[in-house]
Amino acid sequence: MFLDGQPVTRASDGGFFYLGFDRDAGPKAAIRVDGRGGEASRVLEIGKADYDVQRIKGLRQVYQGQASPELEARIAxxxxxxxxxxxxRVEHDDFRGGFSAPLRDFRVTARFGGQRIIDGRPRPPHYGVDLAAPRGTPVYAPAGGLVVLADSDMLFEGGLVMIDHGQGLVCAYLHLSEVDVMRGARVARGERIGAVGATGRATGPHLCWRLKWRGRNMNPMLMVGVPGPA
Structure with missing residues (x-):
């Protein structure tokens, strides 16, 4: 599959592929799919979205002033x-049936792509969705996939699980109080992978849910409830 003339992905054995556009994508994109039966091309029009501005105070500082060599090494x-x-780049297509929400009950406290102003300083956009829920609330895999990172003590993210749901469509689940899976494990849709917490750089219990496809930051909520191809 080609995007604006550049090869970006290939279909699974079942013929499924994923294509996504990030927050700052242009107004149009040309796609071309080559197959045994020939090729198909289409120009897509990409709509604009409105993004929030969120002001946050009192966020825990990882360090004050200059970081120590040990801390710099850990960050790197x-x-x-x-x-x-x-x-x-796992060659599966677990994404093909869309996603379930990773929490059974939650409140959205920060939408994808919003501009954040932290303690009065403008910061890069927030490329996640914050889902508030009580500490210890189970977090479930929204789709099947391969666990590509699992760590209970990351500096910024705290408890972190990352899952490749196929073809480089990787979700990250941040600030977990419990991590219930290991790197290299295959998980099924609906399987528990951890629990909501406030670990790492967080102001309160919530799940920050992020989605990235081949370097592009995506909105994971747009995948929730999407029906699979006929």
Whole structure:
């Protein structure tokens, strides 16, 4: 499959592939699919979305002033591990039936893509959806996939699980109080993967749910309830 003339992915054995557009995508995109029976092309028009502005005060500081060499080394190592997980390219198509919500009951406290102003300073957009729920609330895999990172003590994210749901469509589940899966495990849709917490850099109990596809930040809520192809 080609996007604006560049190869981006290939279909699974069942013929399914994922294509997504991030927060800052342009107004149009040209896609081309090549197959045994020929090729098909289409130009897509991409609608604009409105994003919130959120002001946050009192967020826990990881360090004040200059970080120690040990802390800098930890940040670099965790950044490398997260980048490696987001670079996963599992040749499955667990995404094909859409997602269930990872929590049974929740309140959205921050939508995807909003501008954040933390203690008066503008920060990059928030590329996740914050789902507030009591500490200990079970978190379930919204679709099947391969666990590509599982750690209960990341500096910024706290308890973190990352799952490749197929073809590099990787979800991250942040601030968990419990991590119930291990790296390399296959999980099924609806399987418990952890519990809501306020670990890492968080102001209160919630699940920050993030989704990335091949370097593009996606809104995971847009996948909830999507029916599978006929």
């Amino acid at each position: 190592d965790e950044s490398r591990r997260k980048a490696q997980a987001f670079a996963s």
